[in-house]
Amino acid sequence: MSNEPSTSPGDDPATATAAPACPCGQARSEEELLARLDEVLAEYVHVPGALIPVLQITQAMFGYLPETALRKISKALDKPYSEVAGVVGFYSFFTTVPRGKHLVRVCLGTACYVRGGKEVLAALKHALGIEVGETTGDRMFSLDVGRCFGACGLAPVIMIDDDVHQRVRPAKLARILDGYRRDEARHDNGEDA
Amino acid sequence: MISLTVNNIPVQVPEGTTILHAAAQVGIHIPTLCHVEGLQSIGACRVCVVEVEGMQNLAAACSMPVREGMKVRTNSARARRARRTVVELLLSEHNGECQTCDRNDDCELQSLASELGIRYVHYTGERTKQRVDMSTPGIVRNMGKCIKCRRCVSVCREVQQVGALFPQNRGFETVIGPAFNTDLRDVACVQCGQCVAVCPVGALTERDQIDEVWKALDARDNHVIVQTAPAIRAALGECFGCPPGTLVTGKMVAALRRLGFDAVFDTNFAADLTIMEEGNELLSRLRRALVDKEDVALPMFTSCSPGWIKFMEYFHPDMLPNLSTCKSPQQMFGAVAKTYYAQKLGRRPREIFVVSVMPCTAKKFECQRPEMDASGVRDVDVVLTTRELGKMIRAAGIDFEALPNEEMDAPLGLSTGAADIFANTGGVMEAALRTAYEVVTGRGLPMEKLHVAAVFGLEGVKEASLTIEKTLPHWKFLEGVSLNVAVAHGLGNANRVIEAIRSGEKTYHFVEVMACPGGCIGGGGQPRFTTNEIRMARIAAIYAEDEGKRLRKSHENPQIQELYKEFLGVPLGERSHHLLHTEYTPRDRA
Ligand code: SF4
Ligand code: SF4
Ligand code: SF4
Ligand code: FES
Numbered sequence: 001m002s003n004e005p006s007t008s009p010g011d012d013p014a015t016a017t018a019a020p021a022c023p024c025g026q027a028r029s030e031e032e033l034l035a036r037l038d039e040v041l042a043e044y045v046h047v048p049g050a051l052i053p054v055l056q057i058t059q060a061m062f063g064y065l066p067e068t069a070l071r072k073i074s075k076a077l078d079k080p081y082s083e084v085a086g087v088v089g090f091y092s093f094f095t096t097v098p099r100g101k102h103l104v105r106v107c108l109g110t111a112c113y114v115r116g117g118k119e120v121l122a123a124l125k126h127a128l129g130i131e132v133g134e135t136t137g138d139r140m141f142s143l144d145v146g147r148c149f150g151a152c153g154l155a156p157v158i159m160i161d162d163d164v165h166q167r168v169r170p171a172k173l174a175r176i177l178d179g180y181r182r183d184e185a186r187h188d189n190g191e192d193a
Numbered sequence: 194m195i196s197l198t199v200n201n202i203p204v205q206v207p208e209g210t211t212i213l214h215a216a217a218q219v220g221i222h223i224p225t226l227c228h229v230e231g232l233q234s235i236g237a238c239r240v241c242v243v244e245v246e247g248m249q250n251l252a253a254a255c256s257m258p259v260r261e262g263m264k265v266r267t268n269s270a271r272a273r274r275a276r277r278t279v280v281e282l283l284l285s286e287h288n289g290e291c292q293t294c295d296r297n298d299d300c301e302l303q304s305l306a307s308e309l310g311i312r313y314v315h316y317t318g319e320r321t322k323q324r325v326d327m328s329t330p331g332i333v334r335n336m337g338k339c340i341k342c343r344r345c346v347s348v349c350r351e352v353q354q355v356g357a358l359f360p361q362n363r364g365f366e367t368v369i370g371p372a373f374n375t376d377l378r379d380v381a382c383v384q385c386g387q388c389v390a391v392c393p394v395g396a397l398t399e400r401d402q403i404d405e406v407w408k409a410l411d412a413r414d415n416h417v418i419v420q421t422a423p424a425i426r427a428a429l430g431e432c433f434g435c436p437p438g439t440l441v442t443g444k445m446v447a448a449l450r451r452l453g454f455d456a457v458f459d460t461n462f463a464a465d466l467t468i469m470e471e472g473n474e475l476l477s478r479l480r481r482a483l484v485d486k487e488d489v490a491l492p493m494f495t496s497c498s499p500g501w502i503k504f505m506e507y508f509h510p511d512m513l514p515n516l517s518t519c520k521s522p523q524q525m526f527g528a529v530a531k532t533y534y535a536q537k538l539g540r541r542p543r544e545i546f547v548v549s550v551m552p553c554t555a556k557k558f559e560c561q562r563p564e565m566d567a568s569g570v571r572d573v574d575v576v577l578t579t580r581e582l583g584k585m586i587r588a589a590g591i592d593f594e595a596l597p598n599e600e601m602d603a604p605l606g607l608s609t610g611a612a613d614i615f616a617n618t619g620g621v622m623e624a625a626l627r628t629a630y631e632v633v634t635g636r637g638l639p640m641e642k643l644h645v646a647a648v649f650g651l652e653g654v655k656e657a658s659l660t661i662e663k664t665l666p667h668w669k670f671l672e673g674v675s676l677n678v679a680v681a682h683g684l685g686n687a688n689r690v691i692e693a694i695r696s697g698e699k700t701y702h703f704v705e706v707m708a709c710p711g712g713c714i715g716g717g718g719q720p721r722f723t724t725n726e727i728r729m730a731r732i733a734a735i736y737a738e739d740e741g742k743r744l745r746k747s748h749e750n751p752q753i754q755e756l757y758k759e760f761l762g763v764p765l766g767e768r769s770h771h772l773l774h775t776e777y778t779p780r781d782r783a
Contacts, residue, residue, distance in 0.1 A: 071783040080356025081380065081783045085372030089362045096373070 030068075033061050037069055041076040050077055051087055055094060064098045100135045100142035102180050104128075107157045109148030116169070117156040121145065123170035124158075127177060140181065197263035212243060212254040212265055223267050224276065224308055226301060227342035228255035229391055230724060232351060237343050239279050240305065244269045251275055277309055285316040288323055288337030294395040299721060301393035302340060319365065328376035330561050331384040331400060331554035331717075339369055339396035345388035352710060354685040355504065357382040369396075381507040381782040383684070385500035385708045386554030386717015399554045399578045399718055403585050406548050406575055410453045415546040416538065418456040419449050420526045420605070423464060424552040424616035424713035425579050427734040431720040432583025433593040438730030440738055443598020448586045450599060459601050460549065461608030463526035464615040464624070466756070467497065468747035470773050471519045472629040473764040475703055476668075484670045490514035492679075492694065492701040495621050497521045499559035500708030500717075502777060504684050509691060510779030518774040522615065523549050523556055524565050526605065527572030528772040533760045534605060535568075542568040549576045552616075552716030555708065567772045578718025607752045610739035617732045618682035618712035619648035619655060622705040626659065626678075627746045633661060633668040643745055644736075651711060651725055653686035654679060656701075678703045683710040 040057055044050040054077065058069050065088055074081040088094045106112075106121045121132075128136050128143060135142045151157045154166035158176075165176055194205045199216045206215045211234070216223050227238040234256035242251035246264035251272060254265075266272065284306060291297050323337035343360065346369060350356045357380050361368050371380040389397045409417050430439035449457045474493065481487040496502060496517040505516060520528070526549070531542035538545075549556060553576075559565065560573035577585070586593055601607070611627050614620030623645045630638045637643065647657035659676045661668075679701045681687045687706045693699040709715045711728035714735065744750060761768050 074783050080350065080359065081372045082356055082359035082361075082370075083350075086359035086361050089373070090360075 030062075030066070034068065034072065036061060037072060038076075041073065045076060051079055051084065052091075055084075055088065059094060062098075065094055065096045066098070067096070070096075097133065097142075098135050098139055100139050101184060102140060102160055103142050103144060104177075105144045105146045105149075105159045107147070107149050107151075107155070107159070108145045109152065109155075111152035112148070112156040115155040119170055120156050120158060120168050120173070123173055127173055140184065141177070195259050195261050195263075197259050197261070197265060199265045200267055206259055208258075210259050212245075212252065212257050212259055212263075213241060215259050216243075216254065216265065216267055221267055223254045224305060225255050226305060226340070226393060227344060229344050229347070232344070232347045232391075235343060235347070237341065238283075240276055242272055242275045242279075243267045244272045273309075277311060280305055280309055280311060281314045281316055282318065283340050284311070284314050285318040286321050287340065288320040289335070289395060294338070295398045295401065296395035300395060322368075324368075326370070326376050327400065328378035329382065329384060329400075329558065331386060331557040332377060332382075332389060333398050333400050334370065334377060335396050335398070336368055336370065337396075338394050340394055341367060341369055342393060343369060344391040344393065345369060345397060348387045348391050352683050352685055353383070353385060353387055353504075353708070354688050355381060355383055355385075355508075358388060381780070383500040383503040383507070383708065384555040384558040385684070387709060388717075389554060390709075390715075390717045390719070390721060390723060399581065400557060401581065402557070402575050402577060403581050403588075406577060406585065409546045409548070409574070415544050416455050416540055417453070417546040417548065418458055418530060418534075418605075419454045419548045419550060420458045420460045420463070420523070420530075421445060421449070421550045422460045422523065422552055422556075422616070422713060423613050423735065424716060424719070424731070425550050425582070426738065427616060427714055427731040428552065428579050428719050429583060430593075432580065432586075435594075436730075437727040438734045440734045441593075442738065443600070444593060444596040446601055447596040447599040448591055448593060451591055451596075452585060452589055454548070456602045456605075457599075458526070458530070458605040459608050459612075460522050460526055460551075461612035461615070462605045462750070462752065463522035463529065464612035465608050465747035465750045465753050466525050466529070466773065467519055467522050467615075467621075468611060468624050468628050469753060469757075469764045470525075470769055471495065471517050472625050472632065472747075474517055474519060475625065476629060476632065477765060479674075479702065480670065483674070492704045493517050495625075495703075495705045495707075497615065497621055498555070498706060498708045498713075499553070500555035501684065501687065501706045503555065503558070503780070504687070504708065506777055506780040507782040508688075512691070513777045513779065516777060518776065520565075520773055520775045521556075521559065522612075523551060523576070524559065524572060524775070525773050527560070527565070528567040529756070530605060531568030531570065531572055532772060533756060536760075537604075543570045547573045547575075549573050550579065550582045551576050552579050552713045552719045553709070554578065554717040556718075564775055579716075580718060580720060583720065604752045604755070607750060608742075609747055609750050610742040610745035611747045612750075613735055613739040613742070616713045616735045618651070618707055619645070619680045619705070620712065620735070621707075622648050622657075622678055622680050622703070624747060625703070625705075628748050630659070630661070631746065631748070633664050633671055635665050636663075637746075642740060648678070648680045648705075651682075651728060653683060654681050654689055656680075676703070677701045678705070680705045682707045682712050682715075684708055 044054050059065050070084050074084045108117050128141050130136055130143055132143055149157050149159055156168055158165050158168050195208055196205050199221055202219045204215050204219045213223055223241050226240040228234050236253040236256045241254040243254045244266040245252045321337050326334040346358050349358045361374050368374055371377055426442040426445055429445050430441040446457050478489050478493055481489045494516045496519050527547050530547050531545050535542050535545050557576045560576050565572050611624035627638050627643055645657055648655045656679050661671045661674050664672045679690055681690045714731040715723050715728045
């Protein structure tokens, strides 16, 4: 059965990325971003087929699609909220889950998988208290899986942001995660990480 | 005209006709499932596939327009096989058991499987996930049974312009529902039940409250009374195989009595009461606007339709002052039954149990609004739809067709023809004008058979203008005034009227809105399936009921006159204000 939302995307929506907007890593306040969203919406109000481009811009601004923003979009573009939600759910690159400061990815490629990747993932889920695709309550970590980071010789491997951690054992995880937490705390206190 | 052949039979049809309609013209039926007459075909199910010579793929007959010289075969082996496969796949995913389903015997998937002669399902697939959403008072969603035909989506978006439903997620995970699969309670849904009316299967139903009514009837400690909305008598017969448009007022009363109700009353009585209050409210608003130069909200909108009320609360909260403050007839009935009538019986309000039979799912929502307790307890206890009453009568083993015709009980059972026509679009307007015109001029409405022809029929928005002449002295300020009125049915049409008012393009004094297409006779609780033809048949029955009555104007109802004399005082008086009027709550739509 056909399952295409009736709003068809103008351009290829897959080009959208979910990168946080601010390079300094310090997120702008949500109010600031919502105010900017208002400006964007004002531009798009009368543009036909605006829903998908607006969602892409919003995700680029916030790093994800927060509910408050989606409701705003629904009202401003005069699209039922059900339709906005349906479009968000239809395209896998849209996400309504905020991304943590650090993205933890566990390799589940063949080599890592057979050498304990699965146990590492289970331990991470336990340590962070979240499932794959989710973010911790303090927005510190998001958890995801990958399919081979090209370091099979050193399996099992996890990546946190751009750092590769090799030969990870479940018992080592707490120390690794704590390292990132400490850096954050320093950053917050104005020291350089 | 375009010439083509369907199964070798030549047929000529205007350009733009679909294969489905061309085939129907020569008596060839093509099975359909997602298609609904009057809604845009989205070709979601592909049950209607046919073979077109020269085309590689099978064509969906419901959406493919005819072309000159087309040769269509509706019954080729390939078309039949494809159709079967589609239905078998649906059945393999379907998560429901017919024996215990609300739609058993009344299910389009069931009859399609039977029509196609499916005796075996060749596929074993994962079943659709069960999830039952009972979060709202009116509507139950059982997603295991949903076949994703999207009829509900189209009706809710296009006809009602509410947009509570949309496909969520994708592929096998698709769920037709509210945003992010939340409960219906958490989104702007007006409970109109038009989605329920078009759903081909048991995925969308009214909340079944039959057992609550049996329990009250069995308990015997309360005085259990029933009111029936004007639209029931023109449709209940369909539950028992009568042709649409059969009036069954007398049999309905007999059946209700046999079910054990202590008194069988009529919402019509309260409809007459509504006209007394609402007509006077209109005149008082006009006086305040024209004489006292007050800034009063005009046009006044009717307020009988709870789906429409909820729609205003969500989508036009700034115009709530334009809604008449009159409660709907169902709620006026409840308030009067548990006060005036209870007093007559020497009973307390809580000893009266009021059951309503309504063509409407939104009435189930309305009766539990917190403010609907003017008697000190909930004024209406349970609302059944027409369909539920049909089921109850059947379950009681009553042979409906063999019943004698019986009369409603006094005092809340007497009504005029004006109350009957509350059932259909244009009817409340006509009923109000019959009374208001006479109040102002002392003469009857100067129209043939008292019908305001301009507001009759299924046109989405209807208008009329009535110039008032030779008023009684008290109403001199209305002398020569042209009263402009409009009537809309279906909330999309209501939106059109509201936009015209907002933009200043139109100025009306009085606007009637009914949430459902055709009015209550096409309500979300009526026997399925309601087409425009059936709407017109039911409307014809309603007008016949009206014309057959000796009294045809609400203010002539002697029981209403007595109610005012003994109990209420005057229309818009203190007691009326408390019992018969209400207020509205702005709601956030997103
Ligand atoms: S929806 Fe139809 S097919 Fe499904 S269980 Fe109910 S009656 Fe049976
Ligand atoms: S009840 Fe009416 S408003 Fe609610 S989902 Fe169904 S059609 Fe839409
Ligand atoms: S709920 Fe009913 S009308 Fe809506 S898509 Fe499912 S089967 Fe079709
Ligand atoms: S009826 Fe034609 S595609 Fe469903």
